Amino acid sequence: MKLRAYLLKRKIIFDSLAFVWIGFAIAYFFIIDEYQGLYSFSTIVSVALFCGLLIIAWHWIKCPKCKNSLFQFVMMENYMPFAISKKLKYCPYCSKGLDEEI
Incomplete structure (x- = not known):
């Protein structure tokens, strides 16, 4: 399996x-919560979770x-849901290529 x-x-x-x-x-x-407003318990719990x-x-x-x-590189570099940017070629910490076998 490749790292990517x-x-x-x-x-x-x-x-x-x-x-x-x-x-x-x-x-x-x-x-369910339409009458309790923005600061209801469910909103706070949802944001916390x-x-x-x-x-x-x-x-x-x-x-x-x-x-x-690698969260910040995988998730934030040209954010594409369900995909990883092709700009990310290797791990910036150990230089392991993303297209190499693990």
Whole structure:
């Protein structure tokens, strides 16, 4: 398995969880919680859990060789859901190529 495929699999899982969570939070806010306002308990919990999901992804999307987090490079470089930018060619910490075998 190539490093790019390994990171892409983890990114797809994270993106799917993030989109599902945002969908549930918006649906809950508009359907069930419409009379409680912006600062209701469900809104605060939704934001806190989404931030927790970001922290988990920060520790989960990492280079298997050097164990440094690649979250900021995989997620933020020309953000494309369910894809990794072709500009990212190697791990910036250990210079392991993304198109090399793990």
